[in-house]
Amino acid sequence: MSETAPVGRRFVDVSELPMFAFGPRDPIWWGLWLLLAIESTMFVLLASSYFYLRGNESTWPPPGVHQAPLWLTALTVVALLLSVIPTWWAFRAAIQFRLRPIQIGFLLGTLASAAACVTRAYELATIGYNWNSHAYGSIVWAIYFMHTFHLTSGTVENAVMTVLLFKGPVEKKLMPDIRLSCIYWWFVVVSWIPFWIVIMFDKS
Template sequence: MKQQIVQNVGELPTYGFGPRSGPWWGAMSFMALEGMGFAIAVGAYLYLYAVNPTWPIGASPPDLWPGSVETTLYLLSIIPNQYTNRVARRHNLRKVRVCLIIMSLIGIVLLVLRGFEFAHLNTRWDNSAYGSVVWLILSLHTTHLATDLGDTIVLTVLMFTSHAKPRRFSDVTDNVFYWNFVVLAWLPLYILLDWVPRL
């Protein structure tokens, strides 16, 4: 006689945080792919830097102030971002709403600053190989910044509607995780784009 083991899984949670969440693994895969894209672009930049006797080619280094202000704001954004993670894990809807609004505003300010940064690169994308690779790297990171901002705004709107279910708090923590990637990816790029041309 065959014995059949049956277990009622109806009481198991329908969502989780971190590695217990499917979207978290999707974000990890997405970040791995994006990290490779950054690695290829940085490799191209360093190759061009190594084979050219003068760097930057036909341009002066980017103005420091836009990238430096951005970097400061990125580093400061870690504080409300980590607080967002904490209150989301506690399912504190009121505080999550406030934190998501703050993170959305930070993202908007950073996008505006990014516009100034493009304007102060002191080279056009079609000016030289230097101009092309700098614009490529900055455009790649801008895409990630805009993607995360869009995700944050969507989550903010959802948390003010009937869609603010417990599962959404897990989505908020995944968004926090991705923002950390955006910040960490920017730090070496800031040194590469703003300081390497001054060496």
């Protein structure tokens, strides 16, 4: 059933147009990138605040600061980076409407991201200073909080997506959303790397 054109007026008929599209043709793609723009601005402002506060101090971080063990933080980074590979399969497969690789990709991706959540929890537990110790502690904890928030919400999103994919039925128009989930997740991964380097290696 569809609107049909009355006789006597000129009409453009769009009844056969597809009901979804990939990439910048899709409004949600724009929504996601705008969300990422907002999030990136927040991360940039946090980083700027970090460097602004750093500019006031001659010793940085303040004496007596103990970071979480390097190997533990590196483990988180590795888990994050590993999660990119299966989500990349899913990303590739989505545009070809191949369900099986998407399912597997998301399952593995979710496992990797859950692993990152676990190591992150240990990381937080082993940080040797508090947010109320000094401004350094405050800003680093703020960065940790922001990223952990994204990490957990991203993991939950991956998990939900996995469930939906396995439960089915899967509509074709879910495919663009799958690609967008991947992009969001990569943002979570990529945004951590500079912060990780700064927190672990920035000393004067």
